[in-house]
Structures are given as C-alpha cells and as structure tokens.
Amino acid sequence: MSDLDRALERADANHEASLERLFAWLKIPSISTDPAYRHGCREAADWLKRELGGLGFSASARETPGHPIVLGSMLKPSAPTVLFYGHYDVQPVDPLEKWTTPPFEPRIIEGGGKKVVVARGSSDDKGQVMTFVEACRAWLETTGSLPLGVTIMIEGEEECGSTNLPAFLEEAKDELAAQVALVCDTTMWAEGKPAITSSLRGLIYEEVTVIAADRDLHSGMYGGAARNPLHVLSAIVAALHDESGRVTVAGFYDGVPETPEEVREQWRGLGLDADAFLKPIGLAIPAGESDRMIIEQIQSRPTCDVNGMWGGYTGAGAKTVIASEAHAKISFRLVGDQDPAAVRDAFRAFVRERLPADCRVSFEGHKGSRAIRVPFYSPALSKAGAALADEWGVAPVTIGSGGSIPVVGDFKRTLGLDTLLVGFALDEDQIHSPNEKYDLESFRKGTRSWIRILAALAS
Known part of the structure; x- marks a missing residue:
C-alpha cells in the first residue's frame, strides 16, 4: 500500500473523530463583526493554535489591532511549500428565530438521502478549513511527515473586511514564503462535481x-x-x-483576454443556459454581451x-x-x-x-x-485538477468567480503567489443565512481531496 493510500485510509478511519473536533470548534461563537463576541474570536483562535500544535506544527496566534491570526508552519527541506488560507470568524446569526436549532450547537440532520452538519460556520469557513487540517493529520499519523512544506494561516476578520491582514502579510512575508497559495472558501460546481476557481474579477x-x-x-x-x-x-x-x-x-x-476554446467547450457542456440561471430569479433574457454564453457573462467578461x-x-x-x-x-x-x-x-x-x-x-x-487569474495551463492547477478527478471520479470544472476576494490580490501583490481556490461547499449551504449547513460527504471527500492534492503538488 502506498503512502497516499495509507493516508486516505487513515482519513476515513478518523472521520468520526474529525467530526467531534469540528463540532468543538463550531461551538465557539466567533462573530468578528460584533464586539460582544471578541472573547469568542480569541477562543476560536486559541483552539486552532492548540490543534495545530498538537499535530506538530510550529503554531502561534499572532496579535493584530483586531482579532488574532493563527499561523502554523511545518516546512520540509528541499521540498516546495504551500500556503493554506482560511478564516475562523463567522457571520452574525440574525434572525435567530429562523434557526431550527441553536446556531452554535452543531447537529447532524438527515434528509433527502444525505446527512448535513447544521451550525454557523459549518460551511463558511470552519468546516472547510478542517478538511485541510484533517488531511494534514492523516499524512502525519501514517508517515510522520507531510509530503511537502505547509504553512497554514487562518484569520479572524474575513467577515468584516480583513482589515488587518494586508499589514500582517507585509510584516510576515518571509515566514509566508511559498510556491502557491491554497484557499478553501469556495463552492463546488454542483453536488459530486468539484471545481477549481482559477480567476476572480x-x-x-x-x-x-x-x-x-x-x-x-x-x-x-x-x-x-x-x-x-x-x-x-x-x-x-x-x-x-x-x-x-x-x-x-x-x-x-x-x-x-479571450478564454481558450477548449475551456469554452468545457463550459458549454455544463448546461448553464438562460432557463437554468435566470428562471429561478424570475427573469428569462440574458442582458450581457449577446455573443457570449451566460457562464462567460458572469465570470470571464x-x-x-x-x-x-x-x-x-x-x-x-x-x-x-x-x-x-x-x-x-x-x-x-x-x-x-x-x-x-x-x-x-x-x-x-x-x-x-x-x-x-x-x-x-x-x-x-x-x-x-485588479482581477486575479491563475494561467489555465499552470502546473499547480493541472496537478490539483488531476488529484480532484482521482477522488471524485469526474474531472473538475475550471471556472472563474464573478465576485472579488481581496486576500487573493494581497497574496499576489505582497507575496508574489498565485492562488488555487478549491472549495467543497455547495450553493445550497445557506452561508450567511439561518440554518447554515455542510454536507458530510463534502467534508469527508474534501479531506481526501486535500490528501491527494498535497501529494500531487509535492511531485
């Protein structure tokens, strides 16, 4: 059995314990926008610092004028390094009366043939951060090391503008040196269909x-x-x-730029037409450039x-x-x-x-x-795509995001890093809304996906 297979097997064996760890973190009310929860943000940062330290990372909670930034490092001589980013802060829970269960008392709920974790932060972003942490755990418990160097940076102010992050990146840029940044704060294209977000407008x-x-x-x-x-x-x-x-x-x-024709052909096969995209919001006729597909109108134009x-x-x-x-x-x-x-x-x-x-x-x-983009033919994107295909049994969609994620621009400007955005949330996860949830299968396969991606990027 290869090291990769053993790490995947360990992740599956750890699944229940992984959920217990996730639940412990979800119980901490780390609402960054409300000063009343400042202690909760500190507690969430300290919890993660202890967790990373217990895995063998050099871990610390770095002070900022706002909430702490958790930094964990485990470098590997003569191997490339990746910088993983996420956030532990969460949105306010209002309106509270619309929650079917208390927002900081995580529950597993079954329905529609699947199980989901319901709690504030389950999808955005604690659950997604934990897929990466648990992937590192599986590697460390089976081989005693990671396949490449890993620096983990988890901030506590993403939901209120990341005000103090740019200054921290400048101050700590030597510690944050890497070959590529990884962000797990996005969605899949659809259930069972992974995606890599390669550009942000x-x-x-x-x-x-x-x-x-x-x-x-x-x-x-x-x-x-x-x-x-x-x-x-x-x-x-x-x-x-x-x-x-x-x-x-x-x-x-x-x-x-013009999108390569082979990528446009991939997009044509996704079935995103006016009926699928506009009908659910009560519209019917695309208003963008008439010679462009809807998927181009919303992400690459x-x-x-x-x-x-x-x-x-x-x-x-x-x-x-x-x-x-x-x-x-x-x-x-x-x-x-x-x-x-x-x-x-x-x-x-x-x-x-x-x-x-x-x-x-x-x-x-x-x-x-400025817009941010990873070249369609970058080695890191190709390796991550192959790893996701191995896990999900279907090639990931390489897509752009119509929105903007400022930290990705900060990574490029300050650290000189391209960023791969690989997320395992679903559009239906109700992030920022009552009854936020995270699919258990996304959590399990997200962990396995990161195990494969780390191995691929190390090759």
Whole structure:
C-alpha cells in the first residue's frame, strides 16, 4: 500500500473523530463583526493554535489591532511549500428565530438521502478549513511527515473586511514564503462535481453626482427651460451599454483576454443556459454581451452595473420639483489585465464628454482591485485538477468567480503567489443565512481531496 493510500485510509478511519473536533470548534461563537463576541474570536483562535500544535506544527496566534491570526508552519527541506488560507470568524446569526436549532450547537440532520452538519460556520469557513487540517493529520499519523512544506494561516476578520491582514502579510512575508497559495472558501460546481476557481474579477466603484441649478426648482415655473440633472444622468447611464450589451466606455476592453476554446467547450457542456440561471430569479433574457454564453457573462467578461440612482423628492405623496442634483453608484467588474485606474479615468471622461455646459459633475472613487487569474495551463492547477478527478471520479470544472476576494490580490501583490481556490461547499449551504449547513460527504471527500492534492503538488 502506498503512502497516499495509507493516508486516505487513515482519513476515513478518523472521520468520526474529525467530526467531534469540528463540532468543538463550531461551538465557539466567533462573530468578528460584533464586539460582544471578541472573547469568542480569541477562543476560536486559541483552539486552532492548540490543534495545530498538537499535530506538530510550529503554531502561534499572532496579535493584530483586531482579532488574532493563527499561523502554523511545518516546512520540509528541499521540498516546495504551500500556503493554506482560511478564516475562523463567522457571520452574525440574525434572525435567530429562523434557526431550527441553536446556531452554535452543531447537529447532524438527515434528509433527502444525505446527512448535513447544521451550525454557523459549518460551511463558511470552519468546516472547510478542517478538511485541510484533517488531511494534514492523516499524512502525519501514517508517515510522520507531510509530503511537502505547509504553512497554514487562518484569520479572524474575513467577515468584516480583513482589515488587518494586508499589514500582517507585509510584516510576515518571509515566514509566508511559498510556491502557491491554497484557499478553501469556495463552492463546488454542483453536488459530486468539484471545481477549481482559477480567476476572480477585480472591482472599481464610483459615485457620480451631477449638479445643475443652485437649488431645487418649482417644475411649474422652470420645467422645460431648466436643466434636469436626473435626465442628464439617466442619459449618461443609458449610454454605458450598446444594443449588444457591450460597455461603450473608450478602451474598456483593453487587457481583456479571450478564454481558450477548449475551456469554452468545457463550459458549454455544463448546461448553464438562460432557463437554468435566470428562471429561478424570475427573469428569462440574458442582458450581457449577446455573443457570449451566460457562464462567460458572469465570470470571464467585464461588466458595468448601476447599483443605485437617486435625486429629487422620493417621499410619500407629490412634490413637483426639479432636483438640483442627481446621484448614481456604479461598479465595474474587471477581468484579465484591465487596469482599474485606466478604467476609472476613462469612465470619468465618458461622463464629462456627455455633460451639458451648464452642469457640473463630481466623483467619489472607492478602492479598486485588479482581477486575479491563475494561467489555465499552470502546473499547480493541472496537478490539483488531476488529484480532484482521482477522488471524485469526474474531472473538475475550471471556472472563474464573478465576485472579488481581496486576500487573493494581497497574496499576489505582497507575496508574489498565485492562488488555487478549491472549495467543497455547495450553493445550497445557506452561508450567511439561518440554518447554515455542510454536507458530510463534502467534508469527508474534501479531506481526501486535500490528501491527494498535497501529494500531487509535492511531485
């Protein structure tokens, strides 16, 4: 029997004890956003530090201005090192009355032919972190060592913005040196169908204010003659897309890569069409670029969306005024090598070019982030994909995420690391909602998957 087979066998033998350890961690109320649970966050960090220390990791809970960051290290001379990231903090539990069982009293519930753990943090992210910890345990208990060097970094502020993480990465970057980062805080494509998230869209966010008259005006006296900033801003917003759904800002698509045809062919086979994606939310017609599949529209193509517009009177009843100001919040999701600063400048120029001479405009920009991507043909992605296929009996889907995970950008900028995002949650796990749950089979096979991935990355 190979070392890999023995580690997999040990993980299966450890399954019940693994659940007991997970339950002990889930019982700790580590809500990072609520100061009342500061002690719970400390307790959760200390629990994990003891667990890693008991496995032989050099473990510590590093102080930050907020909640501690747990760092565990077990390096292997002349072998590559991976940096594993997760978080021990959880979302608030409100509304409490919608939980069928207390959120910090984990339960196993059976239904629909499967078993799930119900508790806050079961899927996001304590359960997923424990798949990796238990994989390390299986290797250590069978061979006395890990197949490669491993550094584990688990923070306690992911759910409130990871405020103190960038400074910690800069301070500890020598300790965090690795060849690739691993994140287990994402989902599978579907039950029984694993996925590797290889790209994350970047983001810029702008607030625009168009100003016309020096005060609100009576629409009976001034209507028809005075400029209405709501009309002006609405026209500008309407011009942001053409009839095919493409964004019309000059240079917007600079740096946008084409997805390799073999990857697009894989995506076509996933069956994600308008009926499957839009019908459950009461829609039917895709609104993105008309020559792109829905899966491209939501993960590999850039977007522009209006997130809010307002101005004038919005209270009950009637008030016939022409507003002096109109406002909009607009976000751009970026892909590939799009430059957030260049897109921001081009958007502002787009607005100014369409502004009447007697109007003014102001902008408030929020922090931008670049898109992150792992090359489709990177050795680490290929090895992890093969390991997942061996475990699940089906090749994983290599997908992008429409959202943004800032820590992945921090890993690239500060540590120079590409990141593989391999998660075992399901879309139905109700993360951030009452009755959050985690499928027991995902937990078991997630542990086995990490055992295989560690072996593959060591080869």
